Amino acid sequence: MKSEEMKSRSEILSSTRTLVLKVGSTVLASPQAGVNMRVLGVIARQVAWLRARGIRVVIVSSGAIAAGRMKLDFGKKPLTLAMKQAAASVGQSRLMWGYERAFSPHRLMVSQVLLTPRDVVRRSRFTNLERTLETLLALGVVPVVNENDSVATEEIRFGDNDRLSALVSGTVKADFLLILSDVDGLYTSDPSRNPNAIPIPYVEKVTSDIESLAGISRSGLGTGGMASKVLTARWANRWGLPVGIVNGRKGAPVERFFEGGGTLFFARKKLWAAKKVWIGFFSEPSGTLVLDEGAMKAISHGKSSLLAGGITRHEGVFESGEVVRLLSATGHEIGRGVCRMPSSEVALWTRRKSSGERSADSWPLAVHRNTMVLWEREEE
Ligand SMILES: Nc1ncnc2c1ncn2[C@@H]1O[C@H](COP(=O)(O)OP(=O)(O)O)[C@@H](O)[C@H]1O
Numbered sequence: 001m002k003s004e005e006m007k008s009r010s011e012i013l014s015s016t017r018t019l020v021l022k023v024g025s026t027v028l029a030s031p032q033a034g035v036n037m038r039v040l041g042v043i044a045r046q047v048a049w050l051r052a053r054g055i056r057v058v059i060v061s062s063g064a065i066a067a068g069r070m071k072l073d074f075g076k077k078p079l080t081l082a083m084k085q086a087a088a089s090v091g092q093s094r095l096m097w098g099y100e101r102a103f104s105p106h107r108l109m110v111s112q113v114l115l116t117p118r119d120v121v122r123r124s125r126f127t128n129l130e131r132t133l134e135t136l137l138a139l140g141v142v143p144v145v146n147e148n149d150s151v152a153t154e155e156i157r158f159g160d161n162d163r164l165s166a167l168v169s170g171t172v173k174a175d176f177l178l179i180l181s182d183v184d185g186l187y188t189s190d191p192s193r194n195p196n197a198i199p200i201p202y203v204e205k206v207t208s209d210i211e212s213l214a215g216i217s218r219s220g221l222g223t224g225g226m227a228s229k230v231l232t233a234r235w236a237n238r239w240g241l242p243v244g245i246v247n248g249r250k251g252a253p254v255e256r257f258f259e260g261g262g263t264l265f266f267a268r269k270k271l272w273a274a275k276k277v278w279i280g281f282f283s284e285p286s287g288t289l290v291l292d293e294g295a296m297k298a299i300s301h302g303k304s305s306l307l308a309g310g311i312t313r314h315e316g317v318f319e320s321g322e323v324v325r326l327l328s329a330t331g332h333e334i335g336r337g338v339c340r341m342p343s344s345e346v347a348l349w350t351r352r353k354s355s356g357e358r359s360a361d362s363w364p365l366a367v368h369r370n371t372m373v374l375w376e377r378e379e380e
């Protein structure tokens with residue numbers, strides 16, 4: 001590895017205040033006990049190592065379904081949704097039992113946080129989650145987050161914990177996300193199928209070429225495979241969060257990563273504020289605003305907010321304070337933002353605009369600069 005690539009790892013370690021550690025099912029699964037206590041013991045030691053450096057840690061842990069499947073003797077057969085939910089319910093308590101036992105010798109208190117997508121798409125629920133996690137961290141607790149699989153359905157779920165770990169990182173303003181898997185980072189192709197696959201220690205930018213290296217293949221227990229980890233890294237890098245992947249079953253994985261193991265997906269830009277991350281990546285837009293040329297120029301070149309006079313039309317029904325997509329005249333999404341007025345009022349102003357009537361007063365504010373995310377601009 002080049003020396004500047006190594007330097008970025010030590011800089012990340014010395015500047016990180018909050019780290020999210022994502023632990024995959026493949027890392028924790030044990031055919032006999034449901035949860036591998038040796039591995040959990042190593043994870044507890046690694047968290048204690050980080051905490052001794054003043055780094056706050058949030059864990060996003062998979063493994064509930066795999067542990068429940070083993071405890072209930074379900075074997076490897078495909079499960080119905082209800083059986084998966086039942087397995088998750090049994091496995092989640094097994095998982096937390098394991099975390100309690102492994103962390104208590106280090107005098108570290110753990111807590112359980114189970115989430116569904118409904119807990120994050122609305123701003124009020126997202127800030128509620130932000131407050132809970134912040135309070136737990138301030139109390140010195142190590143929160144252990146998982147998807148609430150026993151109520152999650154195929155339609156309403158995060159899908160995989162790689163995506164969830166990025167969301168949690170955005171919520172707690174983490175400076176680094178480290179993903180523990182059963183493989184030592186990204187390879188030129190799936191190492192479980194190709195013995196000649198070469199490890200890639202450093203990714204400066206996730207391009208489509210990088211994405212194509214990670215096939216859809218995954219281990220028998222994991223959900224998203226390497227593809228969902230690379231996608232997570234691409235997202236997270238866009239808001240300034242660097243991401244690492246390292247094998248969680250070998251040695252002391254966190255220390256090994258900072259000594260040069262696994263893959264680092266570097267992020268050059270400054271970390272966004274949690275609110276911007278939520279607007280850009282986790283909110284569910286309730287409508288769209290189509291902008292004219294002048295408005296596009298004003299918001300993308302300067303520090304201007306969007307005024308109602310720059311909107312040619314809107315779609316959807318929304319209240320004031322909801323997130324909307326900002327589209328160019330050709331329908332290209334240029335960004336997202338919180339609209340300060342309901343759709344009924346937007347309609348009023350766009351009618352005035354199209355009738356050529358110029359407002360005697362200045363046009364009112366539609367989307368404030370501070371609650372707006374612009375893609376091209378942010379990608380620079
Ligand atoms: N290019 C690649 N580099 C590394 N691993 C890959 C690649 N393509 C596919 N994989 C697979 O991704 C798996 C890890 O993802 P997954 O099974 O979802 O684990 P986890 O439980 O850690 O989320 C590896 O075991 C490996 O077989």
Ligand SMILES: N[C@@H](CCC(=O)OP(=O)(O)O)C(=O)O
Pocket residue numbers: 023024025026061062063064065066088146147149159160161162221222223224225
């Ligand atoms: N929430 C699920 C895991 C989902 C998941 O993404 O698994 P993995 O790919 O192993 O991180 C569980 O606890 O079983």
